[in-house]
Amino acid sequence: MGKxxxxxxxxxxxxxxxxxxLERGYEVVVLDNLSNSKEExxxxxxxxxxxxxxxxxxxxxxxxAVRAIFKAHPIDAVVHxxxxxxxxxxxEKPLAYYENNLNGTFVLLNAMHExxxxxxVFSSSATVYGMHNPVPYVENMPTSATNxxxxxxxxxxxxxxxxxxxxxxxxxxxxxxxNPIGAHKSGxxxxxxxxxxxxxxxxxGQVAVGKLQQLSVFGDDYDTPDGTGVRDxxxxxxxxxxxxxxxxxxxxxxxxxxxxLGTGNGVSVLEMVHAYEKACGHAISYRIAPRRAGDIATSxxxxxxxxxxxxxxxxxxxxxxxxDSWRFMQQNPNGL
Ligand code: NAD
Ligand code: UFG
Numbered sequence: 001m002g003k004x005x006x007x008x009x010x011x012x013x014x015x016x017x018x019x020x021x022l023e024r025g026y027e028v029v030v031l032d033n034l035s036n037s038k039e040e041x042x043x044x045x046x047x048x049x050x051x052x053x054x055x056x057x058x059x060x061x062x063x064x065a066v067r068a069i070f071k072a073h074p075i076d077a078v079v080h081x082x083x084x085x086x087x088x089x090x091x092e093k094p095l096a097y098y099e100n101n102l103n104g105t106f107v108l109l110n111a112m113h114e115x116x117x118x119x120x121v122f123s124s125s126a127t128v129y130g131m132h133n134p135v136p137y138v139e140n141m142p143t144s145a146t147n148x149x150x151x152x153x154x155x156x157x158x159x160x161x162x163x164x165x166x167x168x169x170x171x172x173x174x175x176x177x178x179n180p181i182g183a184h185k186s187g188x189x190x191x192x193x194x195x196x197x198x199x200x201x202x203x204x205g206q207v208a209v210g211k212l213q214q215l216s217v218f219g220d221d222y223d224t225p226d227g228t229g230v231r232d233x234x235x236x237x238x239x240x241x242x243x244x245x246x247x248x249x250x251x252x253x254x255x256x257x258x259x260x261l262g263t264g265n266g267v268s269v270l271e272m273v274h275a276y277e278k279a280c281g282h283a284i285s286y287r288i289a290p291r292r293a294g295d296i297a298t299s300x301x302x303x304x305x306x307x308x309x310x311x312x313x314x315x316x317x318x319x320x321x322x323x324d325s326w327r328f329m330q331q332n333p334n335g336l
Pocket of ligand 1: 013058080123125178
């Protein structure tokens, strides 16, 4: 199979992706500084799969540490999740975001270059479609950003494109995730944010489990069927499987390729609340609040490139996304 370095492998999407790689016989080496995750998630990946994970608690900006990993392991390809990801925080602390996400990626790419590793799958985001493209988003649309977090994604995609241009045997797949939610069916790993969640699903989950009082629905006067924001929610296990397909693609092709990972369907905030109510069996308290700065009305993917190039399509439903998220919340009301 092969040996994959997973940066940010202790995090939400990274941990689910490690499981999918391990279950297909890949060896996995994880680099994570645990700034937004816990070592417990590594133990749980091992519990689910019965396989060993080689874990390095290290910062990707630490060039010596990253170089040492490439020295110790023949890494066939890198899946690069590590990064800071809170949009609002990036507006407050732009330098921290540029420093961590850009400098970290720079150190990683340099270490790959030194080690002769030429395959990378990068966690990009639908945020690179900015505010002005029409939906559904297609990969050849112009990219832009509205906050430092989004700019780090746009800039890293540019770095990867430039490297592919300069080095024709290099391969970089930028996976543009839509809104990842849900959890592994075992209920052992899932989304475990620090503090009060920014994102809809963890917030709803914490209201459902009784940790938070009430959800604020940010705006009900958007130009959408029920007036609330519409997003393309994608089950994290579907997303994780997309990375296995993307690595296979990167092994067989050279060059830069951005690929959307979404379902192609939009779901409104209120539809999500009602789907979650069905999964947890009781009402979720909510109120209508003002719009959140920087939000757009509607975002969903044109998912055809992933199907065509990767043979990948989302399998899970809104129902299973909510059921799996609820199972994780119930089993881990206080996180990992
Ligand atoms: P996460 O915070 O759960 O995972 C990121 C991991 O990276 C964490 O475990 C964190 O400790 C680690 N990390 C951060 N900086 C590091 C550093 N300097 N050195 C080593 N490790 C470091 O986030 P996630 O939701 O799993 O997201 C993974 C990736 O996907 C991120 O790049 C994120 O921007 C991107 N993404 C996420 C979403 C989403 O809604 N969750 C959407 C689009 C894109
Ligand atoms: N929302 C609420 N109440 C909340 C939280 C969210 O009503 O407490 C609404 C938002 O207004 C939006 C929808 O729920 O309409 C989804 O919001 P999220 O914060 O869950 O997700 P976003 O689409 O705003 O952002 C996500 C990631 C970003 C990424 C972006 C585009 O968090 O990192 O998708 O890919 F940049």
